[in-house]
Amino acid sequence: MNAYLRADGRKGIRNITLVCYLVECAHHVARKIVDKCDDDSVHLIGFSGCYPNDYALTQLSQLIQHPNVGAVVLVSLGCEGFNREALIEVAIKAKRPIETIVIQQSGGTLLATSLGIEAVKKVQAATPIIKVTLPLNELVVGTICGGSDGTSGISANPAVGFCFDLLLKDNATCIFEETGELIGCEQIMAERAVTVELGQAIERAVHKAENYYRVMGYGSFAPGNAEGGLTTQEEKSMGAYSKSGNSPISGLIKPGDIPPSSGLYLMDVVPDGDPLFGFPNISDNAEIVEMIASGAHIILFTTGRGSVVGSAISPVIKVCANPETYRNMSGDMDVNAGKILEENISISTVGDEIYQQVIAVKNGQQTKSEQLGHQEFILTYKQFVPTGPSCLPTR
Amino acid sequence: MIATENFVQLHREDNIVVCRKRAMKGLEIIINEQGITLNDTIDVGHKIACKSINKGDKVIKYGVAIGSAMADIMQGEHVHLTNLQSDYIDSHTRTGVNSQSKILHSILGKQT
Numbered sequence: 001m002n003a004y005l006r007a008d009g010r011k012g013i014r015n016i017t018l019v020c021y022l023v024e025c026a027h028h029v030a031r032k033i034v035d036k037c038d039d040d041s042v043h044l045i046g047f048s049g050c051y052p053n054d055y056a057l058t059q060l061s062q063l064i065q066h067p068n069v070g071a072v073v074l075v076s077l078g079c080e081g082f083n084r085e086a087l088i089e090v091a092i093k094a095k096r097p098i099e100t101i102v103i104q105q106s107g108g109t110l111l112a113t114s115l116g117i118e119a120v121k122k123v124q125a126a127t128p129i130i131k132v133t134l135p136l137n138e139l140v141v142g143t144i145c146g147g148s149d150g151t152s153g154i155s156a157n158p159a160v161g162f163c164f165d166l167l168l169k170d171n172a173t174c175i176f177e178e179t180g181e182l183i184g185c186e187q188i189m190a191e192r193a194v195t196v197e198l199g200q201a202i203e204r205a206v207h208k209a210e211n212y213y214r215v216m217g218y219g220s221f222a223p224g225n226a227e228g229g230l231t232t233q234e235e236k237s238m239g240a241y242s243k244s245g246n247s248p249i250s251g252l253i254k255p256g257d258i259p260p261s262s263g264l265y266l267m268d269v270v271p272d273g274d275p276l277f278g279f280p281n282i283s284d285n286a287e288i289v290e291m292i293a294s295g296a297h298i299i300l301f302t303t304g305r306g307s308v309v310g311s312a313i314s315p316v317i318k319v320c321a322n323p324e325t326y327r328n329m330s331g332d333m334d335v336n337a338g339k340i341l342e343e344n345i346s347i348s349t350v351g352d353e354i355y356q357q358v359i360a361v362k363n364g365q366q367t368k369s370e371q372l373g374h375q376e377f378i379l380t381y382k383q384f385v386p387t388g389p390s391c392l393p394t395r
Numbered sequence: 396m397i398a399t400e401n402f403v404q405l406h407r408e409d410n411i412v413v414c415r416k417r418a419m420k421g422l423e424i425i426i427n428e429q430g431i432t433l434n435d436t437i438d439v440g441h442k443i444a445c446k447s448i449n450k451g452d453k454v455i456k457y458g459v460a461i462g463s464a465m466a467d468i469m470q471g472e473h474v475h476l477t478n479l480q481s482d483y484i485d486s487h488t489r490t491g492v493n494s495q496s497k498i499l500h501s502i503l504g505k506q507t
Contacts, residue, residue, distance in 0.1 A: 149439075149440040150413055150414070150439070150440025150441055150442065151413075151415075151439060151440045152440075153457070154403070154405060154413060154415075183483050183484065184459075184461075184483060210483060210484065213484055214484055218484075218487055219481070219483070219484040219485070219486065219487075221484075221486050221487065223487065223489040225486075226475070226476055226486060228438075228440045228441075229413075229414070229438065229439070229440030229441035229442060229475070230440070231442075231461070231462065231474065231475050231476055231479045231481075231486060232461050232462040232479060232480065232481035232482075232483075232486055233481050233483050233484050233486065234459075234460070234461050234462060234481060234482065234483055235456060235461035235462065238456065238457045238459060238461065304440060322439060322440060323439070324417075324439055341403075341415040341416070341439070342415070342416065
């Protein structure tokens with residue numbers, strides 16, 4: 001019994017206390033509070049902008065009531081545009097202990113910091129600890145690739161796809177994402193959709209991504225991708241796509257949507273409407289945050305070039321695609337999928353190893369990025385219209 | 396077929412093979428029962444043509460098109476940014492022609 005039962009009935013695999021700044025001007029105080037708590041379970045998240053944004057409010061609302069989160073301390077400067085009252089209401093409704101520090105009402109940096117440290121202790125003491133078992137049919141796992149190269153699509157990504165198929169057999173919920181990195185795969189994905197209407201919605205989502213990235217002037221393709229042997233967006237897409245496995249696609253969600261039932265979901269991360277706030281996700285952690293906002297307990301992160309990131313709130317399991325990178329950075333990697341290339345080990349063997357890691361991490365085992373203290377977090381401006389009914393399975 | 400441990404063919408319809416173990420320049424490999432000497436060192440994850448590819452032809456990997464050849468490509472030749480382009484959206488590198496490099500050139504006082 002390693003999971004935490006929350007008062008709203010959800011079950012988490014970690015017991016995190018969040019310190020959340022509501023504008024960049026409150027970031028330093030929030031970071032000081034976290035640093036001085038010197039507790040690995042106190043994580044820093046926040047939103048830098050001073051202008052209100054529905055997307056940012058939705059993401060933070062979902063994050064503060066994430067099942068891995070036990071309690072919350074908000075850090076506000078006082079004059080920013082963020083609707084902190086709405087967040088407080090969300091936390092109260094989800095029965096998460098919450099305290100709010102308003103720097104302008106607390107006497108400045110030093111006093112707000114010491115009040116914040118007290119607030120963390122207070123909400124931690126108020127968090128009920130009820131240990132339960134989290135069955136696989138209540139587990140939500142997301143996957144992302146970062147620092148992809150020419151090995152990603154032939155070792156780590158299909159191995160994660162194999163793991164996804166195993167998890168889906170256990171009625172878990174799996175999320176894959178970045179429609180901009182699935183450009184060229186829209187038809188094969190549409191064929192896997194459980195309904196014709198969902199298939200059409202998936203095709204529309206990918207076309208939206210293609211148009212959006214074209215306006216931005218760059219595809220989701222970093223120079224390191226090319227150095228690692230990838231040449232085109234559609235080549236990278238085919239590799240990324242293999243993370244999704246072979247199961248039917250049950251639904252298309254947007255960041256912060258909680259999947260209504262078990263199954264495989266594609267997350268549409270590209271904003272709706274005219275391109276307005278820049279690139280859909282400015283770096284890998286922005287996508288990780290969105291999957292966590294949609295309830296992901298664990299993130300499977302595949303990398304070829306070698307990413308080191310983890311995340312606030314949910315553990316990140318890193319699956320290294322490239323055997324040379326693994327030798328170079330093994331201290332950051334949880335699974336060596338490069339042996340598929342060098343040692344003729346099958347994709348299913350490594351896929352099963354990832355599945356076993358998911359279960360171990362679910363049961364409390366720390367990932368490499370957790371051990372190293374990686375708790376990256378990024379949230380930027382976006383706009384979305386709500387998900388249409390054809391995108392989600394009926395209960 | 397490929398008679399070397401350095402490269403792997405992912406799909407029978409592919410016209411490229413992927414390097415799974417670094418292959419040094421000058422290495423002799425056998426592709427489709429034909430001996431070929433590598434003109435370049437090929438790193439893990441990179442690809443070479445396993446059939447000759449004409450300019451404008453689709454480059455096939457995983458059994459699907461990953462772009463079009465910008466030049467004729469010989470069997471055994473490295474297939475990458477100089478001879479393959481996306482049919483969807485251009486790829487970029489740190490030093491490619493883009494706004495970032497133009498800005499850098501203006502900061503450094505170079506001609507763009």
